[in-house]
Structures are given as structure tokens and as C-alpha cells.
Amino acid sequence: MAAGRHAALRRDPASAVPLRRVPGDRRGGALRPAPRPAPAPVAARQAPLRRDTGGTRRRAGRGAELPRPDLPLTCDHHTPRRGLCQDSGVTQAPAPQTRSGAQAVERAVSVLRTLEATEDPLGVTEIAQQTGFTISTAHRLARALTDAGLLSQDDRTERYQLGPALIVLGAKAANRLGYRRALPTLRELATATDESVSLGIRTGNEVHVVLHVPSPQPLRFDQQPGTAVPLHVSAMGKCLLAGGGDIDTQLDSLGRLTRATDRSITNRKQLRAELELVRERGWALNDQERNAGVRAIAVPVFHPDGGALAAIAIQGPAVRITDDRLPKLATQLNKTAQTVAPILAASPRE
CATH class of the missing domain: 1.10.10.10 (Winged helix-like DNA-binding domain superfamily/Winged helix DNA-binding domain)
Incomplete structure (x- = not known):
């Protein structure tokens, strides 16, 4: 019988209910099931965790959402948190910085x-x-x-x-960086030579035209501000490469030398010799290397402390930019560069 009574008290652990004695029983009180605790109010339950991005997954057979482990956690009140979520009691390590922005x-x-x-x-x-x-x-x-x-x-x-917003931004940038203060000097050069004049700066492996004054001639070559040209097929680009420090370092920074015309220099050894020549004589020539029928001559604009700040070029039809004009054009360009250099050097570059 004792074994039977003890057997009757065995319970399935999964469904066991704690027992307590009823007060007032002299023999120790009868053993009765203790009442189950009342369920917590809805407001006090754990707030479900979800993601700002909507990336969630659900537990099988349950309605609660579980966060994906690769995204930061937030509490149910839409406020992203690092560390402790106050409503949920769940601690989350600080999310790593992302590159999304x-x-x-x-x-x-x-x-x-x-x-x-x-x-x-x-x-x-x-x-x-x-x-x-x-x-x-x-x-x-x-x-x-x-x-x-x-x-x-x-x-x-x-x-x-x-x-159109880019026009406004470009104009303001050119003005604030001081380039526009060089415009009157470039206009004087265009008037003196009857040819188009440009000022360009280096951006990566390209020269970007910042200022341009068109020739009064009906047959002319124009390149508007904002035009980008690979350095190796531009007279201004060659000046910036030759005046940018060690030539081998400059060549190593270039990518593949693309061909624009059949006169383009695509051989690094040949380009190196060309840059050495630019350093020796002080000016560079673009002999139809970018556009057939168009030639350009350019000189660097040097900072007083060394290094090319920019370059100034004269462009025109090959029938007008002839070899016999090059020495005089180079002299006029160098005079203009010397006038422009202190203007650009005094302007912020950062």
C-alpha cells in the first residue's frame, strides 16, 4: 500500500504543480496543489524585438518576430538602442559602424x-x-x-x-578657390593671340578645365569648363605630370594609356621621354593627340614652394598653331603663368 501511495504521488515532471500544506492542520496539514501565479499584465510582457530595416524572421509556430543576427536590434517603440533595451530586458552589443552612408x-x-x-x-x-x-x-x-x-x-x-545645380556649384567653387580672379589675365592672352585659352587642374588621372576663354576666330576649338581629358593626351596634362614630382612615380599612377587618335602616346617609355622634354623646354605640345586637326601648347603654373598648381593652354586648329608660332606662344604663356601663379597660390586648395 505504501508503495501504491507513493506511486500515486509521482507526477510527470513536465506537468508537475508545486505542493504546499494547508495551514491549521495539526498533523502538518494536507498536501494540496499551490495556485499557479497569475499571468503578467500585457504591458509588462517582453517587448518584441524587430529591425528598423524590416528584416525579420518568425519563430516556427509562434507569432513573435525574431531579429536576424546581422542587423542591429531595436525595441518595440521604434527607438534604435545600443546596449540595454529598457522594455525588453535584452542586452545587445553595440552595432558595428556601417558604410551605408x-x-x-x-x-x-x-x-x-x-x-x-x-x-x-x-x-x-x-x-x-x-x-x-x-x-x-x-x-x-x-x-x-x-x-x-x-x-x-x-x-x-x-x-x-x-x-543645372552643377553649374551653380561649379561657378561658386571656381570663385571661392580663386580661379575666377585669373580670368581677366586669360582674356588678355586670348586677345593677344586670337586663340582659345584654357586653365586646367589635375583630378586623378585627368585634367579638368576650370576656365576657358574662346577665340574670336570663327574656326576655333572650345572646351567648356568641366571638360575632363586624360592627362597623357593633353598639353595641360603633360605639364601637370612633368611638374608633379618624380616622373616615374607620375607614370606609375596612371592607368592604361588609352588611344584617342592615331597620334596619341600609348607607350610609357615614349611618354616618359615626352615629359623629360617638357621639363627641359618648359612647355608641352599636344599635336593632334586628342582631336584630329587640333593642336595645343601649354605651360605649368607653379606654386612658389614648387609643384604645379595648374596649367594654361592655347588651343586652335593645326593650320594656325604652326611650329613657327610655338616659341612666341610659349613666351606669352609663360608671362601669363607668372601673373596667375600668385593669385592661385594665395587661394585655399583644401
Whole structure:
């Protein structure tokens, strides 16, 4: 019987209820089940954890959302937290810094650079192909840049091109960096030579035109501010390479030497010899290396402490920029560069 009574008291551990004695029983009180604790109020229950980005997964058979381990946690009240979530009692380590913001900027710049490199407007598919982005990403970036005025979209073709806000930004940048203060001097040179005059600076492996004064001649060569040209096929580019320090270091910084015309220099040994010649005589020549039928002569603008700040070039049809004019043009260019150098040197470059 004792064994039977003890057997009757065995319970399944999974469904066991704690026992307590009933007060007032002299023999110790009968053993009765203790009441279960009342359920916690809804407001006091653990707040479900979810993600700002919407990246969640659900526990099988349950309605609660579980966060993906690769995304930061937030509490149910939409406030991102680091460390302790007050409502949930769950401690989360600080989330690592991400590059999402920097990546968005890099992608937007890539779209702008892609449209800078083409004369024709591009559709979303073409932008995606040339940048390597998905079509949805290209569309999202193009729309954001259009809203900011950095791109404009043709209502009929739905194709994109650089927008008017860039004109304002470029003009203000040129003015604040002091380049526009050199414009009167460049105009004097254009009047004296009857040819187009440009001032350019180096950006990466390209020379960017900052200022341009067109020739009064009906037959002329113009390159608008913002035009970017590979250094090795530009007279200004050669000046910036030759005046930028060790020539071998400058050559190592260049990528593949692309060919623009059959006169383009694509051999590094030949380009090195050309840069040595630029250093020796003080000016560079672009002999139809970028555009057939167009020649240019350029000189560097040096900072008083050394190093080329910029370059100034005279461009025109090859039938007018003849070999017999080069010495005089070089003299006029050097005089202009000496006038412009202190103006540019006094302006901020950072």
C-alpha cells in the first residue's frame, strides 16, 4: 500500500504543480496543489524585438518576430538602442559602424561621373550597365539626384543628363578657390593671340578645365569648363605630370594609356621621354593627340614652394598653331603663368 501511495504521488515532471500544506492542520496539514501565479499584465510582457530595416524572421509556430543576427536590434517603440533595451530586458552589443552612408555617396558620384563622360543623355538601363548597378538602384539614385537638381530628366524620352545645380556649384567653387580672379589675365592672352585659352587642374588621372576663354576666330576649338581629358593626351596634362614630382612615380599612377587618335602616346617609355622634354623646354605640345586637326601648347603654373598648381593652354586648329608660332606662344604663356601663379597660390586648395 505504501508503495501504491507513493506511486500515486509521482507526477510527470513536465506537468508537475508545486505542493504546499494547508495551514491549521495539526498533523502538518494536507498536501494540496499551490495556485499557479497569475499571468503578467500585457504591458509588462517582453517587448518584441524587430529591425528598423524590416528584416525579420518568425519563430516556427509562434507569432513573435525574431531579429536576424546581422542587423542591429531595436525595441518595440521604434527607438534604435545600443546596449540595454529598457522594455525588453535584452542586452545587445553595440552595432558595428556601417558604410551605408558613404556607399550611397560613392554610388551617386559614380552616376554623375558616368553622365559627365558622355555627351548624350542616358536612360536608366544604360546608367545601370555603365555603373554596374542594378536597374532599381540606378533608378533610385537618378531620381534622388534629379530631385536635388544635380540631374535633369527629359519628360519625353525619360533620359537623364547633368542638371543645372552643377553649374551653380561649379561657378561658386571656381570663385571661392580663386580661379575666377585669373580670368581677366586669360582674356588678355586670348586677345593677344586670337586663340582659345584654357586653365586646367589635375583630378586623378585627368585634367579638368576650370576656365576657358574662346577665340574670336570663327574656326576655333572650345572646351567648356568641366571638360575632363586624360592627362597623357593633353598639353595641360603633360605639364601637370612633368611638374608633379618624380616622373616615374607620375607614370606609375596612371592607368592604361588609352588611344584617342592615331597620334596619341600609348607607350610609357615614349611618354616618359615626352615629359623629360617638357621639363627641359618648359612647355608641352599636344599635336593632334586628342582631336584630329587640333593642336595645343601649354605651360605649368607653379606654386612658389614648387609643384604645379595648374596649367594654361592655347588651343586652335593645326593650320594656325604652326611650329613657327610655338616659341612666341610659349613666351606669352609663360608671362601669363607668372601673373596667375600668385593669385592661385594665395587661394585655399583644401
